[in-house]
Amino acid sequence: MQDLYDCTVQYIIENQNKFYRLAYSYVQEEQAALDVVQNAIIRGLEGCYGLRNPLALKTWFYRIVVNESLQYLRKQKNLTTLTEEHTAGLSYTEPAFTEDNEAYAAVMQLPEPMKTVVILHYYEDLTLKQIAEITDTPLSTVKTRLYSALRKLKQTLKEET
Numbered sequence: 001m002q003d004l005y006d007c008t009v010q011y012i013i014e015n016q017n018k019f020y021r022l023a024y025s026y027v028q029e030e031q032a033a034l035d036v037v038q039n040a041i042i043r044g045l046e047g048c049y050g051l052r053n054p055l056a057l058k059t060w061f062y063r064i065v066v067n068e069s070l071q072y073l074r075k076q077k078n079l080t081t082l083t084e085e086h087t088a089g090l091s092y093t094e095p096a097f098t099e100d101n102e103a104y105a106a107v108m109q110l111p112e113p114m115k116t117v118v119i120l121h122y123y124e125d126l127t128l129k130q131i132a133e134i135t136d137t138p139l140s141t142v143k144t145r146l147y148s149a150l151r152k153l154k155q156t157l158k159e160e161t
Contacts, residue, residue: 008048011057012041018124019065025119026069027076040068059133062126066116066134106156107149114149117142 012019019040024033043064051060107118116135120126128146132139 004051004054005045005048007054008044008051008057008061011061012044015061019061022062022065022119022124023069025123026066027072032072032076036068036072037065040065043068056133059126059130062120062124062130063134063136066120070112102157102160103153106153106160109156110149110152113137114145114152117145118149118153121146 016037019037020033023036023040024030027033027036040061044061047064048057051057107115110118113135117131120131120134121128126134128142129139131137132142135142137145
């Protein structure tokens with residue numbers, strides 16, 4: 001049991017930047033992404049003893065990060081946001097996810113299921129099978145979402161040029 005815990009801790013430490021990048025791609029705020037990752041780590045460490053297959057650690061933890069990110073976004077819809085004049089000078093940008101990047105901006109406009117597949121596949125380099133496990137979706141559905149998203153992105157980017 002302790003070996004599984006140690007393995008989980010080591011995996012989290014080695015991949016913390018990837019988890020942050022994934023969380024940031026959803027929440028678009030530095031501190032919020034850090035909070036999401038922190039919550040995911042807590043959930044992961046508390047739940048790692050229930051992990052039956054240690055080989056599934058990667059997909060299991062990515063699923064936790066995605067779920068924590070989506071939960072954060074749901075909570076934020078219920079909160080009143082500050083106006084831009086209150087937040088002037090507080091901005092932070094993650095170079096991989098800047099709005100100046102046309103492709104990334106187009107990805108962010110996709111419906112949530114398509115956006116998740118595109119982010120996990122192209123920004124996090126996960127296989128379609130891993131994405132199916134993370135999202136608890138059949139592989140065929142993941143493929144359909146990816147190809148539909150790519151068609152939409154191609155159309156959107158073509159219109160912008």
